Amino acid sequence: MSDRIENVVIVGSGPAGYTAALYTSRANLEPLVVEGFMWGGLLQTTTDVENYPGFPEGIMGPELMQKLRDQAERFGTRFLTDEATELRLADEPGGIHEVVVGGETIKARTVVLSMGAEHKKLGVPGEEELANQGVSYCATCDAAFFRDRVILVVGGGDSAFEEAIFLSKFGSKVVLVHRRDEFRASKIMVDRARAAENLELKTPFVVEELHHGEGPYERVATLRNTVTGETEELAFGGAFIAIGHEPQSAVVRGQIDVDDEGYVKVQGRSTRTNKPGVFAAGDLVDHTYRQAITAAGSGCQAALDAEWYLRDTPEVPTPESIPHGDLAEAQWAATRS
Template identity: 50%
Template sequence: MYKSIVIGTGPAGLTAAIYLARANLNPLVIEGVQPGGQLTTTTEVENFPGFPQGIQGPELMDNMRKQAERFGAQFRSGWVEQVDFSSRPFKMKLEGGEELTSETVILSTGASAKYLGIPGEQENVGRGVSTCATCDGFFFRGKRIIVIGGGDSAMEEANFLTRFGSSVTIVHRRDELRASKIMQDRARSNEKIKWALNRTPLAVTTDENGMVKGLSVRNNATDQEELIEAEGVFVAIGHTPNTKFLGGVIDTDEHGYIIVKPGTTETNIPGVFACGDVQDIRYRQAITAAGSGCMAAMDCEKFLEGSMVHDWSETLNP
């Protein structure tokens, strides 16, 4: 029996673990299949406060893990396959059948960026391929950039990246975009944005030094293969929150992101809290994830003390 179990790491889960451990709650952290979260696939992190020269993503996550361990947090590798939140203590079943019980649970399983699955894509993540303009745009100052996607996220990323790149080319497999009219108009009025519509991405290409040099595409109108030259390729086709394992017992929005009571990390089940990208469809930054991890730990501590009031009626039915 644990007082609190944190499912998932990354900045949110590790920050929650630090705060819980310092409160002498001895949390157990289930690391999942990618300990440290998305930052472990990032090279340089320059926008996390406190590191004026930047820090490597894996190093930042390792430091946060060691900090949590220093105060008594325990870590276990594994994947939660099933949860039972019908009554307290809550039950979780790990792969292999092991069952854990806890008085409270913090969900920090994150959201996974969607990829195209084309050759050269995964191999070059952090080496010219990215899914986060806010995180990595700075590294492409004066360079040619490609943004793949046709929705609002792609238009927003493309506009943002024009602050850094010499040009930004939007690649979309159809002639028509899915983005809202206002976002399309904003992108089309930007002189630094070029268009490569009705083209299907085939592969991310690299030069003899292993550096990204462009995107190979098929022109759907002519059926000919083309190479769009660029030093950076941003994949902007959305994210998938890692909530499938919850089996629908936690309220989510239409995209699968966990719904929390505004201003808190409370879910619809008292004693279960959510933090980080799994409940954040808007910001998805390491620092905002860490902040929400702090909130989740403090909400959890107050709940265990019996001082938290759980009343969703005012929120859902104002």
């Protein structure tokens, strides 16, 4: 275990983590980013990004992440391309947090959590092969690529219906597939979908397989009726999987408050968690927007919250920080009473 105590350790990367690193490094806090082996977040698996401000011609997802990382590094951010396997978070203001990485323990006065969330997958044959080649998980990001084509949407909740209604403005036809005749979505969302002329609700079906079709832009889904067992094939240009997200909060559950879905809870409009000196940003906390630009914005907030916390919170002394001896031990005991 190193004796160094970091001002800021950022766990995770993506737009939130790298923006937090940029702001804290420009504040001379010398942040350390534990960015994970799959650094860059979900945008590392995205091709064209056309809705991030400042890039009128669009930019590839991995290139955008590299630029954000390079910008943070320019101002002194350090990176560990490894996974945080354990966090031991202090309960008292000014306490020292510990982040375990590769068997080593890193001490920190503040921690920014930005581990993000993963799209839930169908887990059917062909899904991985067609990812970013006809299969997407974000309508806002990729709808324009499937203009005037048949679009498949999989899901039955509000998110799936929101995606389908949005996509109906782009596709020649949208087919929403759900395993039951009843939907989890609110009645108003179902009514809006039924009112759209080019939107079909196809129930009760599940997707069994996804594969290439005959044309260069054609894909095919094998659908199975959950009642009769019969199968049929649906040709489409783009498919959007909208069955939810899985926040990557497992490493802090039991210490940090999370909601029923596992998203980290923050206080009001801040990024503060229930642990003093621990902040959370990006898709780890965001049920609603889940965009690169909103994640970057919350990363900025987390950086400022961490900076203000360090400015206003005295550090709790540790046994190593004061001389040894009977008097020193008495002084240390007094700080803990």
